Amino acid sequence: xxxxxxxxxxYQTGNLNSxxxxxxxxxADLLVTQRPEDLKNAARIVLPGVGHFASTERLMISGxxxxxxxxxxxxxxxxxxxVGLQWLFAGSTEAPxxxxxxxxxxxxxxxxxxxxxxxxxxxxxxxxRESRLxxxxxxSPYVYFTHSxxxxxxxATAAVTNYGGAFSAVIETDNWxxxxxxxxKSGDVGLKILENFMQVSGC
Amino acid sequence: xxxxRIIACLDVSAGRVVKGVQFVDxxxxxxxxxxxxxxxxxxxxxxxxxxxxxxxxxRALLLDAVRRAADQIFIPLTVGGGIRSLEDAMLVFDxxxxxxxxNSAALSRPELITEIGSRFGEQAVVVAIDGRRNSGSxxxxxxxxxxxxxxxxxxxxxxxxxxEARGAGEILLTSMDSDGTRNGFDCELTAAVSATVQIPVxxxxxxxxxxxxxxVFTLGSADAALAASIFHFGISDARTMxxxxxxxxxxxxxxx
Numbered sequence: 434x435x436x437x438x439x440x441x442x443x444y445q446t447g448n449l450n451s452x453x454x455x456x457x458x459x460x461a462d463l464l465v466t467q468r469p470e471d472l473k474n475a476a477r478i479v480l481p482g483v484g485h486f487a488s489t490e491r492l493m494i495s496g497x498x499x500x501x502x503x504x505x506x507x508x509x510x511x512x513x514x515x516v517g518l519q520w521l522f523a524g525s526t527e528a529p530x531x532x533x534x535x536x537x538x539x540x541x542x543x544x545x546x547x548x549x550x551x552x553x554x555x556x557x558x559x560x561x562r563e564s565r566l567x568x569x570x571x572x573s574p575y576v577y578f579t580h581s582x583x584x585x586x587x588x589a590t591a592a593v594t595n596y597g598g599a600f601s602a603v604i605e606t607d608n609w610x611x612x613x614x615x616x617x618k619s620g621d622v623g624l625k626i627l628e629n630f631m632q633v634s635g636c
Numbered sequence: 637x638x639x640x641r642i643i644a645c646l647d648v649s650a651g652r653v654v655k656g657v658q659f660v661d662x663x664x665x666x667x668x669x670x671x672x673x674x675x676x677x678x679x680x681x682x683x684x685x686x687x688x689x690x691x692x693x694x695r696a697l698l699l700d701a702v703r704r705a706a707d708q709i710f711i712p713l714t715v716g717g718g719i720r721s722l723e724d725a726m727l728v729f730d731x732x733x734x735x736x737x738x739n740s741a742a743l744s745r746p747e748l749i750t751e752i753g754s755r756f757g758e759q760a761v762v763v764a765i766d767g768r769r770n771s772g773s774x775x776x777x778x779x780x781x782x783x784x785x786x787x788x789x790x791x792x793x794x795x796x797x798x799x800e801a802r803g804a805g806e807i808l809l810t811s812m813d814s815d816g817t818r819n820g821f822d823c824e825l826t827a828a829v830s831a832t833v834q835i836p837v838x839x840x841x842x843x844x845x846x847x848x849x850x851x852v853f854t855l856g857s858a859d860a861a862l863a864a865s866i867f868h869f870g871i872s873d874a875r876t877m878x879x880x881x882x883x884x885x886x887x888x889x890x891x892x
Contacts, residue, residue, distance in 0.1 A: 447756040450732055455710055484757025551759055551805060553836045554859065555681055555889040556638045575639065575889040577712060579759040579805070596638055618712050618734060620676065620891065 437476025438464045439631070442501075444482075444491050448617060452481035452514060455617035459628040469500035475509055477631070482516030483615070486541070486582065487528035489520045498534050505608045508635035512566075512627075513611035518604060519584055521611055527582045536609055537589065541582045548597040551581040556594050556614075558602050564591035566603055566610055568629050574622045576602075576614040584613065608635050639887040640853045641860035642874045643838060644680035646671055648717075649689045651697025669704035676709040678873030679891050683709065684737070684862065687717030699731045706732020714762055716808075722751045729756055737808055739764040740781040743788060743795070746802050753803035761806075762838070763799040767792035767825060768812035774828035784812040792825065793832045800833045807837045808862070814842025821848055826856035838862060846877055850884045 439461040443449055453463055456479065464471060472478060478501060482488070492498050505511045519525055524533045525541035533541075544550045557573040567574070583600035586593055592603035594613070604611045610630060616623035646653045652666040672683045683705070687698045695718065702715055715728045716737025725736045736756075742748050742763055753761045766784050769777035769792075777792040796807050809829050811822035821842045830837045836859035839852045843863060852858045863874065878888040 447729065447760055448734070450730075451706065451710075451734060454707060454732070458710070483759060549834055549836060549859065551835065552638065553759065553806060554638050554641050581758075618710060620711050623710055 438462055438474060439477050439479060440472055440475035441465045441479045441481065442492070442497060443467050444488060444497075446482045446484060446488060446516070448481050448483045448514070448615065451615075451617045452479065455624060455627055456631075459624055459631055461627075461631055467495065467497075469496040472497070472500045472504050475504060477510045477512070477633075477635075478504060480511070480513045480517035480520070481617075482514055482520065483579070484516060485527060486516060486519060486525040486533075487531045489516060489533070490528075490531050492520065492534075493532060502534070508608060510608045510630065510633045510635045511610060512630045514617070515580060515613060515615060518601070518611035518613050519582060521604065521609065522584055525582050537587055537604075539585050539587055541584045543582055545597045551579055552583075552596045553579045555619075556596060558592040558594060558614075559599075560592050561586075562591055564603055564605055565633050566605060566612065566626050566629050567592060570622060570625055576612075576616070576619040576622055576626075578614045580613060637887045639681070639889045640858070640881070641681040641838075642679075642849070642878060642888075643682040643684055643714075643860055643862050644672075644675035644874065645684040645686060645840070645862045645864045646675075647688045647864070648685050648698060648701065649687070650694040651701050654688065668701040669708065672705040672709050672713070675874065676711050679875030679878055679889075680711070680863075681860070681874070681889060682712040682714065684714045684716065686737075687715070691718075695727075699727060702728060702731040702733055716762070716764055720748075722748070722755065725752045725756070729760070735760045735762050735805070737762040737764045739766070742799070743779065743781060743790070746798060749799060749802040749804055753805070757805075758803045759805040761804050762808050763796075763804040763806075764808040764810065765792055765795055765799070765829075766810045766812055769822075769825060770813065774825045777825055777828075780812055784815070793828060796829050796833050800835050804835060806835055806859075807833060808840060809837055810840040811842060815840070817842050818844030820844060821852035821856055821858070821861065823852050823856035826852055826858050830857040830859070836860060846880045849877065850881055850886060853881070853886050
């Protein structure tokens, strides 16, 4: 297992505790923080999240956004979970006034009318290209989702899930990694994904 | 494909499981955390703890069980029973629950749904509805409280609609007509609620065999079904049940 602190960003989201528990279960040494300066010595960074896109507002205000961009550019692997994936985009129609980090220029949108929303439960991941996060997992593994907004399929999409059409379930490009589902609630498959993240070395 | 969920429900009183699966090989068969782990390993998609006494004095025992379960299981955990305020909900979330289920307190003060939803996200609020229709149409079904003893005069479909508008993430629908009968879920009522709201509906009450689950997923359009005493009918775990349901053509998560 890789050495160094795994910094978990606390912006008071509901799944912070469960995200921390699952990361500890795969051997991570955690530092949970709200301060951008704590990102300085991070070996890897995790942004949990669940709920409303507007909750990410404080990430930009506090300076976490800028600090994160710097660190990831320097080679620190990042994992965003749920809203933590959506935040990497320019924004979301859920909170048009809240700016995302903008690593990807697209915008997240609500599921189309005519299907049940939120999308709650276990759905399968369909790999579209090689993925470090999904290494050594069975084909089309099931993971637990709970969300009403979704990210489009883009060049960085590593796996999609189909629900009212395909959306980005796993994103991976360089040191930016993110999942729409909740690995902390996805049983053994979820723990394996977190373990894989802990073994990614930055580039 | 999104699978239909099988949710294992454990009735807990004073921190002990009083109904549900008995595993002979468990050292402590009444420990909610130990049973939750067993269900998770056995293929259940989620776990529900229902605190059936929910007295103030015994609350600490439940919270301790939630804490120990949340440390060891990595699938969603819902806690219901006795959630009367945002403070009650916060204690349960702090202990490690992913969702809370609210029932009578939400009926007397529907703002509770919104309060919990804005603090913890709408996905974290399950509104439990106990409905009874005797032999009337699903539209005539009425909401009951106090474990099905007291009628409220409110229609089940109307309350489901209101709960959704207030920000409920899911509806847990228990048919008081079917509950305890083992004659099957109330598929008609479940289908009516499912057609009324956009949010997922969890069916509960009346399961006696695997066919009943197949029926409530197809005829009842349920997104999930609660399994409690079903495991007494010679079915050892959720995995066995899900394999049979998958053979019916229903999408199921079959853990490796």
